[in-house]
Amino acid sequence: MQLAYYPGCSLQQSSKLYDVQSRRIFSELGAELVEIEDWNCCGATSAGKVDDFMAMAMPARNIGIAEGAGFTEMVIPCSACYSRTLVAQQRIKDNAALAEEINSELAAPINGSLKVSSILEALEERIASGALKDRVVHKLTGLRPVCYYGCMLTRFPYAVPVPDDVENPQGMERVLGTLKIKTIDWNHKTSCCGASASVNDPETAHNLMAEIMKDAVARGANCVVTTCPMCQMNLDAQQEAFCLKHDIETRLPVFFITEIIGAAMDLPPAELQTDRHFIDGTTLLKELEQHEEKGK
Amino acid sequence: MTAPAMAINPNQTQPFLQQVMERSGQNLTACYQCRRCAAGCSVGDETDYFTPNLLIRMVVLGDRDQALSNQLVWKCVSCYTCGTRCPNDIQTARITETLKKMAKEEHLEPLQPKVAEFHDAFVRSGLRWGRVNEMEFMGAYEMKFALRKIKTREFGAIMDEIKTQARLGMEMTRLRRMHFGFLMAKGRKEIKALQRKSKQRATH
Numbered sequence A: 001m002q003l004a005y006y007p008g009c010s011l012q013q014s015s016k017l018y019d020v021q022s023r024r025i026f027s028e029l030g031a032e033l034v035e036i037e038d039w040n041c042c043g044a045t046s047a048g049k050v051d052d053f054m055a056m057a058m059p060a061r062n063i064g065i066a067e068g069a070g071f072t073e074m075v076i077p078c079s080a081c082y083s084r085t086l087v088a089q090q091r092i093k094d095n096a097a098l099a100e101e102i103n104s105e106l107a108a109p110i111n112g113s114l115k116v117s118s119i120l121e122a123l124e125e126r127i128a129s130g131a132l133k134d135r136v137v138h139k140l141t142g143l144r145p146v147c148y149y150g151c152m153l154t155r156f157p158y159a160v161p162v163p164d165d166v167e168n169p170q171g172m173e174r175v176l177g178t179l180k181i182k183t184i185d186w187n188h189k190t191s192c193c194g195a196s197a198s199v200n201d202p203e204t205a206h207n208l209m210a211e212i213m214k215d216a217v218a219r220g221a222n223c224v225v226t227t228c229p230m231c232q233m234n235l236d237a238q239q240e241a242f243c244l245k246h247d248i249e250t251r252l253p254v255f256f257i258t259e260i261i262g263a264a265m266d267l268p269p270a271e272l273q274t275d276r277h278f279i280d281g282t283t284l285l286k287e288l289e290q291h292e293e294k295g296k
Numbered sequence B: 001m002t003a004p005a006m007a008i009n010p011n012q013t014q015p016f017l018q019q020v021m022e023r024s025g026q027n028l029t030a031c032y033q034c035r036r037c038a039a040g041c042s043v044g045d046e047t048d049y050f051t052p053n054l055l056i057r058m059v060v061l062g063d064r065d066q067a068l069s070n071q072l073v074w075k076c077v078s079c080y081t082c083g084t085r086c087p088n089d090i091q092t093a094r095i096t097e098t099l100k101k102m103a104k105e106e107h108l109e110p111l112q113p114k115v116a117e118f119h120d121a122f123v124r125s126g127l128r129w130g131r132v133n134e135m136e137f138m139g140a141y142e143m144k145f146a147l148r149k150i151k152t153r154e155f156g157a158i159m160d161e162i163k164t165q166a167r168l169g170m171e172m173t174r175l176r177r178m179h180f181g182f183l184m185a186k187g188r189k190e191i192k193a194l195q196r197k198s199k200q201r202a203t204h
Ligand code: SF4
Pocket: B030, B031, B032, B033, B034, B035, B036, B037, B038, B052, B053, B056, B082, B085, B086, B087, B088, B089, B090
């Protein structure tokens, strides 16, 4: 089966590993992610602060391309891209004049038939079909993750159908649960990491991330799992800095959910590029595997 | 600390409020000051007690100057927590985003210039190439910052910024998370046409 795939700019650059992992995991689960032709930037969280019309128009072009190519579902791993695309789709659906204005400039106008899915929604479809459970090789006993959703998977600036519980989402817990991994309940699963503030207002972002980190550590987590490349980059690349500033001694690897699924499926870490983290995660995964070997 | 005083300006009230309501799509007059938004605001500790409900009251009372220039407008991280909890569905992030744009249109100096420079550089890169190039847009962003600091002769600030960014850049290069290629979408023409439309809309 084929699914339209929108990688977005960050998955082509600093979070390329997430792109590689997503394609690989889905192909293992029997679904090919097909990158849509000549997609453009969705405008991310910035467009809405600079130009509202473009914040609708940019994702619209991508939706049109996917629909024009005959796809019925498009998977978007990046939370920001997912949120912007979902919101634009709904706003255009609700406003015929806006739809007309945008469509008249598009080579592939939108018709509203596409389902826009986060990576979690698409993974959950694979749980329902049993595909995920069938592929588990390693139990990863001893992995104690907190699932970190951030803002953009459940909170939207416009009335869209929300795919999970707004304040206490469970999608990642369900996916990891299928792999028999015990997740840790905590308070900060939907807290904000500060997003671009890590660049333009680091003081604020560091304060926010320190709170998230303190809770994860206090609950005994040994890693963080996320689906958002911005959350991943922030918590990973800035961790040393905000932990030093806030007297936090522990460091935690911040995994994409695809890396954990890959490890459970026994896919080679080199192929998944798991070594591209600021806070090393390969050692923990290797230890868990060795531990499992000994137990056999 | 106390909450900031507000200036009531009856002449300003109607047009300003109307404008903010229309552009943000938020019904500010529905706010009954329950402060649920304030209780959950992600940047509540960073804004000098300037909470979403206070911003709304300020717009309603027509205190244009403070509404356009306060820590909440410039520190809001658009986490949408306030809006999903508001019993009246008021999404304050849409209001702060609107006020940022209005401040820019009036050529007001942003309270957090780096925030404005960041989003401008990002969108410009995305519109120009069809895709955002992290290196190019970060370069443009850092350039804006440096130029501003040169004007005020704050050379230490420039050096600190360079040091932080260089350290991150080197780490990223080591981890192969720095991308040296260049991304572009052929459909830039469509995006340019839409952008022209957006400008026309703004002037009408
Ligand atoms: S939660 Fe809504 S109604 Fe309550 S104070 Fe905030 S904006 Fe007003």
